[in-house]
Amino acid sequence: MADTTEEDAASDNRAMTSPPRKASWRFIGPGIVVAATGVGAGDLVATLIAGSKFGYTLLWAAVIGCLVKISLAEATGRWHLATGRTMFDGWRSLGAWTSVYFGIYVVVWGFIYGATAMSSTALPLAALFPDTPGGLKTFAIAAGLIGLALVWFNRYARFEKLMTVLIGIKFLIVVYVAARVAPDLPAALAGLVPVLPDGSLFYTLGLIGGVGGTITMAAYGYWINSKGWTDSSWMKMMRLDNRVAYLTTGVFVVAMLIIGAELLHASNIALAGGDKGLLELSNVLEERFGVFTAKLFLVGFCATSFSALVGVWHGVSLLFADFTERIVRTRKGIEENAVEEVAKGRRERSWPFRAYMLWLTFPPMGLLWLDQPFGLVMAYGVLGAFFMPFLALTLIWLLNSSRTPREWRNGWVSNGMLAAAGLLFVVLCVQQVRDLPW
Template sequence: MTPTTQTDTGNAPGTAGQKPPRRSSWRSIGPGIVVAATGVGAGDLVATLIAGSKFGYTLMWAAVIGCLVKIALAETTGRWHLATGRTLFDGWRSLGSWTTVYFAVYVVIWGFVYGATAMSSSALPLVALFPGFLDLKVWAVLTGLLGLAFVWFNRYAVFEKLMTVLVGIMFVVVVYLAVRVGPDRGSAFAGLVPALPDGSLLYTLGLVGGVGGTITMAAYGYWVNAKGWKDSSWMKVMRLDNRTAYITTGIFVVAMLIVGAELLNAANVALTEGDKGLLDLGRVLEAKFGGPTAKLFLVGFFAASFSSLIGVWHGVSLMFADFVERWRAARADAATETGAEKVAAGETEKSWPFRAYLLWLTFPPISLLFLDQPFALVVGYGVLGAFFMPFLALTLLWLLNSKRTPQQWRNGPLSNVMLAAAGLLFVVLCVQQVRELPW
């Protein structure tokens, strides 16, 4: 990564207009916790569990490499925002109008389908915790409305505090389960040596590229600005924050691999694909360790799902609001305050595009809860989603090696290698995801 050469000075961080601390401080972190909580959802945990149940500890090395790839990718996102004072969408627009067209189509279709998915995922553990109380669809609608109200009436500081609490719950529950099932430390360390058992290639690629890798990685720079960090003097703090986020994510992944290897692999238990697989795990935990452990796990399941819901409600709405602002300014051929400054000042969270996208994520998707998802919509969602991570990795590689970025903060050799590797990985995953769609 490009080394930080600037000496940071000033007071405690956290509010726009304040100066960064003299040294990077654990008390300064925040956006990284938000991106970790948002990026790791129930589906990611199931995918990791299935990898552990099928291959034991053999793919532990892939989880570690995946953590390093995400650190590199998120670091470049944050570095772009801080080094240039411009948002990521500003950078995309400078690459040509094709980026605007892609993002506009993507954010509309993706938000419509993801809204229903996030609400259903948050409702599943509530149905299991309170059997017979409310129907799944009713719980789903209530979680969506709760997320809408929370993001609508609160600003970033309160949002970050809640996300920190949810991450704490997720962390305690997942690590507790890993300790409770009794990890085989010798096998776990042996799993750090790269190996590819028969039939493991796609699971390996998924572990490296999938967990914690969504549009929320692009939102990281916006959360950095919302925290009040808006220039290169915050670079050291951002890097500590980012590493903390993805080391935390790596611990989640390793812990779930341990649970899959010890609890499911030995017993030859198969999980249902998707979020419902966590309900299967809840039943296995209840049979082996009793009801309290199973209920604790369901609380962690809800924390993982609901943190992803409100994280997307907030982060992608920031991106959409910036997209609309840049598009309107371009059409009017007018100079405007930079998106990073508006986000840092809290103005974006009050804007009508931010709130309009919040409503889009909440109300239209409710219809999908009561209907089968239209075939064409499923295919469109799958194709656009598969292309997003290659789009992010390769455009960052372009932006951070060009004159758009100040010389001091352009990519070094390590950043270029990591971004190029990430881009290639995501292209392979993209092809595989498109091939698996129900054409």
């Protein structure tokens, strides 16, 4: 896990110097990273509760959610490969307001997310090892420090392998549990027909909007560049990588919906909101299937939360590093190819990259001793609610303009999907703001 030289890092990140003749699943990687990062404990809970309340009725919404996120990730990757410019470089071309918004958002979001991710990873560990001194706080601090070390001392290639292992663990465990509860296949197939039961509108929108990722959607382009994919010759490979990622995500989410429908809906069992609902599910699993299945689910819960933590520590730090480096170098009059800088691993060794990791790790630890600070949580909720509309709508702007080569601009399908995503996230944004405890 030792640090690497610039030449070693570039070699690690550029495992392939040219695209394969035919896109193959053997070469995928960034999609696995975005899938492992994007589906966290919050997504598990939202899907589980949707299944517990409405059975299989909203299965169609989970499928649409995957299609929406495929279109967003594809657009992000296409921008990086078609233009040779990073996502932040594209935002800057739209005006200084994007830098102001992103700078405020990423600082506030990182502070709250750091505490949330550490606590979420700690919950299943505290349940597995209840006699550990310090309990939840000990595991939360350990999760943050381990995540920091894993990203600090490794480069993208090894980070990708770690994320592949973590998503493999959580995927196999959740699918295994779904198989244990014996899904009702006719009911599941009926759930593919769009239906809106009474009281299900915002559960439906949340299910569509929450299937895998928020700010990590913007990080996808940086991960494909870190893989060594830097121009349009990699477009077919990127698109296959993206589809595999959200197929994996889709199976994962459907498995959680099955668990909610069969284990909870059929038995009229209600879970608490938030990550603690997953702890309650482990108790239900223990009563139904025994200690082994319950403990195994807690391991999957831990892998889910920790993969999201590590992915954000790496991906959002890359975004922040690009944000900072581009501003500093522009003011100094230094020209650079940001995509090449990412591909060579230089952003991963920059001081802004490591400074943001430290910001994600240490200041949020103070929140572990506090009950939710009202003002900060409110600011986080408002800023966070606006990010996905910001991403969807700026992608429409960028990919329909002269900033993008004509052959790679949006077609009507891409525009339709991104516009639908933008509208969906605006509605969710308004609802989240309305639900804040003003």
